[in-house]
Amino acid sequence: MRKGLGPFTITALVAGFAFLYLPILLLIVYSFNDSRLVTVWGGFSTRWYGSLWQNQALLDAAWVTLRVAFVSATLATILGTMAAVALTRLGRFRSRTLFAGMLYAPLVMPEVITGLSLLLLFVAIDLNRGYWTVMLAHTSFTMCFVAVVVQSRLIGFDRSLEEAAQDLGATPLRTFFSVTLPLIAPAVAAGWMLAFTLSLDDLVIASFTTGPGATTLPMRIYSQVRLGVTPEINAVCTLFIGFVTLIVMASSLAMKRQMIVAEQPVRG
Amino acid sequence: MSVHSARSGTGRKLVLLVPYLWLTFFFLIPFLIVLKISLSDDVTAQPPYVPVLDFSRGFEGVRGTIAALDFENYRLVLGDSLYLDSYLQSLLIAAVSTFILLLIGYPVAYAMTRAPLGWRPILLMLVILPFWTSFLIRVYAWMGILARDGLLNQALIGLRVIDEPLEILATNGAVILGIVYSYLPFMVLPLYAALEKQDHSLLEAAADLGSPPWKSFWQVTVPLSKPGIVAGCLLCFIPAVGEFVIPDLLGGSDTLMIGKTLWTEFSSNRSWTVSSAIAVLLLMVLMIPILFYQRIQARNLEAR
Amino acid sequence: MDVQAGKQPKMLATARREFAPWKDKAASPLIRFERVSKRYGGVTAVDGVSLDIYPGEFFALLGPSGCGKTTLMRMLAGFEEPSEGRVWLAGRDLAGVPPYRRPVNMMFQSYALFPHMTVFDNVAFGLKQDGAPKGEIASTVAEMLKLVNLTGYERRKPDQLSGGQRQRVALARSLAKRPKVLLLDEPLAALDKKLRGQTQFELMDLQAKVGTTFLIVTHDQEEAMTVADRIAVMDHGRIAQVDTPADLYEKPATRYVAEFVGDVNLIEAKVVSRDANSVLMQSEAMSAPLRAICEGDVSPGQQVALALRPEKIRVTLRKPGEALENCVRGTVSDIAYLGDLSIYHVRLESGLILKAARPNITRFTEQPITWEDKVYLSWAPEAGVVLVK
Numbered sequence: 001m002r003k004g005l006g007p008f009t010i011t012a013l014v015a016g017f018a019f020l021y022l023p024i025l026l027l028i029v030y031s032f033n034d035s036r037l038v039t040v041w042g043g044f045s046t047r048w049y050g051s052l053w054q055n056q057a058l059l060d061a062a063w064v065t066l067r068v069a070f071v072s073a074t075l076a077t078i079l080g081t082m083a084a085v086a087l088t089r090l091g092r093f094r095s096r097t098l099f100a101g102m103l104y105a106p107l108v109m110p111e112v113i114t115g116l117s118l119l120l121l122f123v124a125i126d127l128n129r130g131y132w133t134v135m136l137a138h139t140s141f142t143m144c145f146v147a148v149v150v151q152s153r154l155i156g157f158d159r160s161l162e163e164a165a166q167d168l169g170a171t172p173l174r175t176f177f178s179v180t181l182p183l184i185a186p187a188v189a190a191g192w193m194l195a196f197t198l199s200l201d202d203l204v205i206a207s208f209t210t211g212p213g214a215t216t217l218p219m220r221i222y223s224q225v226r227l228g229v230t231p232e233i234n235a236v237c238t239l240f241i242g243f244v245t246l247i248v249m250a251s252s253l254a255m256k257r258q259m260i261v262a263e264q265p266v267r268g
Numbered sequence: 269m270s271v272h273s274a275r276s277g278t279g280r281k282l283v284l285l286v287p288y289l290w291l292t293f294f295f296l297i298p299f300l301i302v303l304k305i306s307l308s309d310d311v312t313a314q315p316p317y318v319p320v321l322d323f324s325r326g327f328e329g330v331r332g333t334i335a336a337l338d339f340e341n342y343r344l345v346l347g348d349s350l351y352l353d354s355y356l357q358s359l360l361i362a363a364v365s366t367f368i369l370l371l372i373g374y375p376v377a378y379a380m381t382r383a384p385l386g387w388r389p390i391l392l393m394l395v396i397l398p399f400w401t402s403f404l405i406r407v408y409a410w411m412g413i414l415a416r417d418g419l420l421n422q423a424l425i426g427l428r429v430i431d432e433p434l435e436i437l438a439t440n441g442a443v444i445l446g447i448v449y450s451y452l453p454f455m456v457l458p459l460y461a462a463l464e465k466q467d468h469s470l471l472e473a474a475a476d477l478g479s480p481p482w483k484s485f486w487q488v489t490v491p492l493s494k495p496g497i498v499a500g501c502l503l504c505f506i507p508a509v510g511e512f513v514i515p516d517l518l519g520g521s522d523t524l525m526i527g528k529t530l531w532t533e534f535s536s537n538r539s540w541t542v543s544s545a546i547a548v549l550l551l552m553v554l555m556i557p558i559l560f561y562q563r564i565q566a567r568n569l570e571a572r
Numbered sequence: 573m574d575v576q577a578g579k580q581p582k583m584l585a586t587a588r589r590e591f592a593p594w595k596d597k598a599a600s601p602l603i604r605f606e607r608v609s610k611r612y613g614g615v616t617a618v619d620g621v622s623l624d625i626y627p628g629e630f631f632a633l634l635g636p637s638g639c640g641k642t643t644l645m646r647m648l649a650g651f652e653e654p655s656e657g658r659v660w661l662a663g664r665d666l667a668g669v670p671p672y673r674r675p676v677n678m679m680f681q682s683y684a685l686f687p688h689m690t691v692f693d694n695v696a697f698g699l700k701q702d703g704a705p706k707g708e709i710a711s712t713v714a715e716m717l718k719l720v721n722l723t724g725y726e727r728r729k730p731d732q733l734s735g736g737q738r739q740r741v742a743l744a745r746s747l748a749k750r751p752k753v754l755l756l757d758e759p760l761a762a763l764d765k766k767l768r769g770q771t772q773f774e775l776m777d778l779q780a781k782v783g784t785t786f787l788i789v790t791h792d793q794e795e796a797m798t799v800a801d802r803i804a805v806m807d808h809g810r811i812a813q814v815d816t817p818a819d820l821y822e823k824p825a826t827r828y829v830a831e832f833v834g835d836v837n838l839i840e841a842k843v844v845s846r847d848a849n850s851v852l853m854q855s856e857a858m859s860a861p862l863r864a865i866c867e868g869d870v871s872p873g874q875q876v877a878l879a880l881r882p883e884k885i886r887v888t889l890r891k892p893g894e895a896l897e898n899c900v901r902g903t904v905s906d907i908a909y910l911g912d913l914s915i916y917h918v919r920l921e922s923g924l925i926l927k928a929a930r931p932n933i934t935r936f937t938e939q940p941i942t943w944e945d946k947v948y949l950s951w952a953p954e955a956g957v958v959l960v961k
Contacts, residue, residue, distance in 0.1 A: 006382070008375075008379065009379040009382045009383060010379075011379075012375040012376055012378070012379035013376065013379045013380070013383065013391070015376075016372065016375070016376035016379070016452075016456075017376075017394055019372070019449070019452070020394070020395070020398050020449075020452060020453075021394075021398070023406065023409035023410055023413060023449065024398070024401065024405075024406065024409055026409065026412065026413060026419060027405070027408070027409040027412065030412065079286065079287045079290055080287070082283045082284075082286055082287045083287035083288075083291075085283050086283050086284040086287065086288075087569070088569075090280060090283070090284055093284065099284075099287075099288055099291070100562065100566050101559075101562050102291040102292070102295050102296060103287075103291065104561070104562045104565040104566065105295075105558055105562060106295065107503075107561075107565070108502065108503060108506040108507055108557075108558060108561050109506075109507075109510075109558070110506070110507055110509065110510020110511070110512075110527060110550065110554070111507070111510065111512065111527075112510050112512050112527045112530050112531060112547070112550075113302075113510060113547045113550060113551060116302060116530070116534065116543055116544065116547050117298035117299050117301065117302045117547070118294065118298050120298060120301045120302055120305055120540070120544070121293075121294070121297060121298040121301055124301050136294065137294075139290075139294075140290070140291075140294035140295060143287070143290070147287075148565070148569065151569045152569060155569060172279060172280065173279045193400075194400075197400045200402070201401075201402040201403050201404065203403075203404050203513060204512055204513065204531075208534075218402065218404050221404060221405075221408075222404060222513075225404070225408050225411070225517065226516075226517070228411075229408070229411050229412045229415065233408065234412075237402070237405040237408060237409075240401075240402055240405060241401045241402070241405060244400050244401050244402070245397065245400075245401065248397065248400050252393065467682065467684065469680050469681075469682050469684040470684050470686060472649075472651055472671070472678075472680070472684065473678070473680055473684035473685075473686075474672075474686075474697070475650075475651075475670070475671040475672045476649055476650075476671050476672070476676075476677055476678045476746075477672075477677065477697050477698030477701055477745070477746075477749065478672045478673075478698050478701035478702055478749065479672055479697070479701045480670070480672050483701070487697075488686060491688045492686075492687065492688055494688075
């Protein structure tokens, strides 16, 4: 009954994925357009990529973005993993509902609200806005995504492995580092990746919480995009997409290998 | 469970306490500040609101602070049709987009679960991948397609479907298209998760009892995927209501969405108090779906 | 229920003694598998199976996992199409008939109860597909729930039921449409041992009441022997033997069947001579010649196996009579005390270990046989079965 690909399945898949990928592909193709008029094909050229290296403001923004993303993703991974462990391994504790609520709400919270509220916090505590405030803001909203990713892995694996470790005399802390962490490592890595790219992508929260001298790449792109489509922006976007795709592909390959190794004892 | 919670090492407390305090400080307290500022008055001095929290004058100061709070900003927001229209239009655009997302997302997710087993990880990867690539860039990609001299109009004129270019960019239709495009992975993933774990023997049982495939789809598959449908719709609807980038880049001057209005209020008019009032009202509108979503998320991740 | 279950099997046993349509040349089968094969890629799951099942039979497909029994059943239900051969139901070729148009219903191993529907809606599901009127649906559902002792559970959802109750809802659901054949795919696998034993009798009782043809798939030989009129033992996609439980046990056709159904000692031997109704054999592992009743076609010099059930071997401390045949000496190496009987593992001088069962008739035997005792094992010529294949 279920075998084979029906015409419906094929149509839905092809149409769905064409819709998802065609716009991005067009953007990439037109970044190699020689013509300054974005919609007229003037032959193949990489000249817009060349001109990017002269754009110091753009390079500065990229550097800020990378630093913010790296630090905030690392912090978010630590905090998010702790939160996931607390929710899955500590049983019932008081105000658990509030904790879970604070953890899940940012997943759907409109960015303008998160951004505005964090800005007002930074103003209220009189923190100079810039690199550090963006980093703190990104840590706060990406840690929730990490927590969800890690949590779904934690509930999926065999609890008796941890019990066996404790039965054999390992303290809870040792159990975590020698049994739990290696087993959830793929999820922790995926969580870091997610936090990293979310931070790279973010425009709204960064715009609210940033200050002078800490303009991120999305903010830079946005300010030019508002003026219209240009081949330079297409080139920046293509590089950006290429960069993220490369990391995602590489890490998913690495994770796949690790997952196979890590999952064998779980399944056995 | 009881064994675990009975032991209360400092390490265990720390695991909970650190993220708890972080979230309280960077999530809960900021909201309370927003709430308080929404009740304060604008003054021309920097920072553009007063007062923050003035403990320097002791109890009198706190009382003075509370006494200074009022609902003036809310009266302003609720009394101005610009804001009200923004709320209504946001809800409408988000609802229509969510409905279209469901119509497109369900067949895609369903087709994914029917694809050969070996393909599925790749298909899943293909759905997730756009989600990793920048939101801003994906919206920007549509600007080049939908513009008056954009690729879509060129293609349609080239194919002689139309003579005059269509005005698509800077309309609400473009905003809906942008939302559908950007949020599609959010719709497909929960649907796929719900459909994928469905026990195939249930469909066999339905067929065995005399139900043809299309009937089984409505009687078994769809009702059982309800958790996925609800999760997908909430995951799209809630952020879409507060969307800022999409209406700003793809919408026209008459596109009033509350996220954009809030942004304008904040950056152009520099009125932080009114922005805060807008944010509080937006949160109140979204409170029920957000609480609903939290409950589903908690159930998904903590049951079993 | 318990009292009933205790009485029921005897009544059924007498009622069934005369029921043997497979011996009746004039009877026409309800289900006919005609040289049916099923291949997945290079793997042959079912290999040229021909099988007739008669109306009113309780028929079991027995075999280890992967032997093709479930595939055979699923071809009858319509979830798989045969690669070769035909499946007939009541004189109609089922080729190309989708599952939802076949007058057979299946009880799934997982029960496959719709989790979003109540017990009532689950049982009513099949009737609704046929567009039966509301009143009729309600009365049939009530009748079915009464049949499985679940009256009063209509409003419950499957997750509010115990394993045994779910099993009965699944049974009621598959019976509600009054199918020509009820297919049961490992129906009791999810129940614990005690409940399983009780449910086996309930199933037989139910089948006697409704008179529907039941086809059960199981890997549990005890279950198959308890419930079924006839059993087909399957091995690697082929049918090894089709017979009544008693004949299967007492007259296994192959070594595979002898070993799969019940416990058995298999002794490799060579035929020395044969007379009108018995054969004399010699085995390297046995110190005495072996004699067994055999009507089959064997000739001197042929390599055969003698199948001996443990309970047909006597264990004695003293030599039983002066017989030279079917009597060997050995040492008790292991004893398994099972309550009703004890199984002795006796090592012969050749090193071969034979299993012999001894019922524990008295509470404490005066002269118990214990470890390292030298004992004699003996059996009648009627006890063993000569297996050629």
